[in-house]
Amino acid sequence: MEDLYDPEEKITCPYNSSHHIRRCKMHFHLVKCKKNYGEQKMVTCDFNSTHLIPKLELRYHHQICSDRKKIEAPIVLSQTKSKNKFPIPNIQIASEESWDDINVSTYDPKKYVENSAVLRHIDVESAGKRREFRLSERRRHNELSGATNTAPSAPETSSVKLPSHRTVANVEEVEELHSAVNLGKQAMKTYIQDKH
Numbered sequence: 371m372e373d374l375y376d377p378e379e380k381i382t383c384p385y386n387s388s389h390h391i392r393r394c395k396m397h398f399h400l401v402k403c404k405k406n407y408g409e410q411k412m413v414t415c416d417f418n419s420t421h422l423i424p425k426l427e428l429r430y431h432h433q434i435c436s437d438r439k440k441i442e443a444p445i446v447l448s449q450t451k452s453k454n455k456f457p458i459p460n461i462q463i464a465s466e467e468s469w470d471d472i473n474v475s476t477y478d479p480k481k482y483v484e485n486s487a488v489l490r491h492i493d494v495e496s497a498g499k500r501r502e503f504r505l506s507e508r509r510r511h512n513e514l515s516g517a518t519n520t521a522p523s524a525p526e527t528s529s530v531k532l533p534s535h536r537t538v539a540n541v542e543e544v545e546e547l548h549s550a551v552n553l554g555k556q557a558m559k560t561y562i563q564d565k566h
Contacts, residue, residue: 384412384422396420417441487514 376393383389383399385407391399397420404412413428415421417437432438483490492503 381420385410393420484510485514487511 379393380390381393381396383391383396383403385400385403389399389403400420400422411425412422413425415423415428415431415435415437417432417435417440421431421435421437423431490503490507492500495503
């Protein structure tokens with residue numbers, strides 16, 4: 371147990387009551403003071419070596435000594451710990467299973483992730499490598515789920531395929547959209563020219 375006393379606290383010398391010594395220096399002081407006051411018959415306390423008591427008062431001091439609990443508390447605690455207040459019954463179960471006999475290959479996380487629907491991403495590669503990885507991941511997930519890609523095949527000049535959620539139903543619709551956008555741009559130009 372740690373000492374809860376303040377080491378700078380001043381305590382009275384057992385040899386001379388006019389001596390007030392700091393607790394941390396009391397051991398050194400007692401050695402010096404014993405030489406000067408050796409005729410007094412003082413006995414050391416069993417619980418604290420800085421407690422010097424007249425021999426006749428030793429039994430009484432042992433009963434009221436403040437340091438007694440530091441010595442006796444761990445002993446009492448160790449004796450009470452051995453008694454189990456709530457015993458758990460020890461039930462013997464015969465087991466035929468032994469994990470030492472089972473030969474199982476070690477777990478490989480990369481191999482497991484490649485064959486399961488787990489989302490993966492790369493943070494530390496270049497933009498091109500990340501893009502290629504994302505596309506390969508989409509293909510892998512589609513293969514694992516059994517889904518077929520409904521997007522039309524991209525022209526040979528294109529390096530990036532359209533994702534499956536961006537399907538183009540008809541080429542004529544796309545041309546109509548382009549012409550509508552171009553008409554809107556021309557209308558905006560004429561409006562700006564007329565305003566100036």
